[in-house]
Amino acid sequence: NAGVTQTPKFQVLKTGQSMTLQCAQDMNHEYMSWYRQDPGMGLRLIHYSVGAGITDQGEVPNGYNVSRSTTEDFPLRLLSAAPSQTSVYFCASSLAGYSSYNEQFFGPGTRLTVL
Amino acid sequence: EDKVVQSPLSLVVHEGDTVTLNCSYEVTNFRSLLWYKQEKKAPTFLFMLTSSGIEKKSGRLSSILDKKELFSILNITATQTGDSAVYLCAVNGRTRGKLVFGAGTILRVKS
Numbered sequence: 001n002a003g004v005t006q007t008p009k010f011q012v013l014k015t016g017q018s019m020t021l022q023c024a025q026d027m028n029h030e031y032m033s034w035y036r037q038d039p040g041m042g043l044r045l046i047h048y049s050v051g052a053g054i055t056d057q058g059e060v061p062n063g064y065n066v067s068r069s070t071t072e073d074f075p076l077r078l079l080s081a082a083p084s085q086t087s088v089y090f091c092a093s094s095l096a097g098y099s100s101y102n103e104q105f106f107g108p109g110t111r112l113t114v115l
Numbered sequence: 116e117d118k119v120v121q122s123p124l125s126l127v128v129h130e131g132d133t134v135t136l137n138c139s140y141e142v143t144n145f146r147s148l149l150w151y152k153q154e155k156k157a158p159t160f161l162f163m164l165t166s167s168g169i170e171k172k173s174g175r176l177s178s179i180l181d182k183k184e185l186f187s188i189l190n191i192t193a194t195q196t197g198d199s200a201v202y203l204c205a206v207n208g209r210t211r212g213k214l215v216f217g218a219g220t221i222l223r224v225k226s
Contacts, residue, residue: 042203042216090157103149104214106157
């Protein structure tokens with residue numbers, strides 16, 4: 001199993017450009033999430049999905065879109081990049097179930113800089 | 116709004132010391148509390164706690180949860196330089212799979 005994979009590892013954008021951060025998992029996890037991590041602020045949830053075709057907003061969703069057409073993939077789109085979106089982005093996945101006290105598995109992260 | 120507060124924000128210890136990291140939380144419909152270790156890359160899972168008073172242990176690391184007082188502690192005994200990392204606490208509340216993280220505690224272990 002590759003676990004959770006993210007591409008690219010690094011990206012530099014100019015203000016106003018758009019791009020998609022890719023995330024895939026091969027563990028058949030129902031839940032997938034996107035977080036951003038900024039210094040001194042821990043991880044903040046951007047969007048999450050509880051299954052294919054279902055997405056919802058997290059704590060900081062503005063400026064980001066997501067879709068979940070398959071169980072495996074959960075791309076994050078920046079429609080018009082802003083310097084405030086400079087951050088490290090982590091994708092995570094976990095199992096569901098009635099007693100869903102399951103840990104989340106994290107991808108290696110994407111370091112994004114917006115100039 | 117769900118909230119997680121970790122303390123201290125950072126600390127520096129010497130090898131062999133014992134450290135205690137704190138995590139307090141306010142969350143609707145508490146499901147679980149998780150501890151992660153982060154060393155310059157993705158967080159890696161340490162413990163998941165769901166019941167009060169039951170200690171989880173892995174080698175020199177242990178953790179316990181108090182659901183009445185709404186906090187958890189993570190203990191590391193006989194610290195080593197490899198324990199240097201950011202330790203993150205997260206809670207899972209009303210929505211399954213949706214974690215709320217604290218800001219983390221930066222631990223530096225000096226040799």
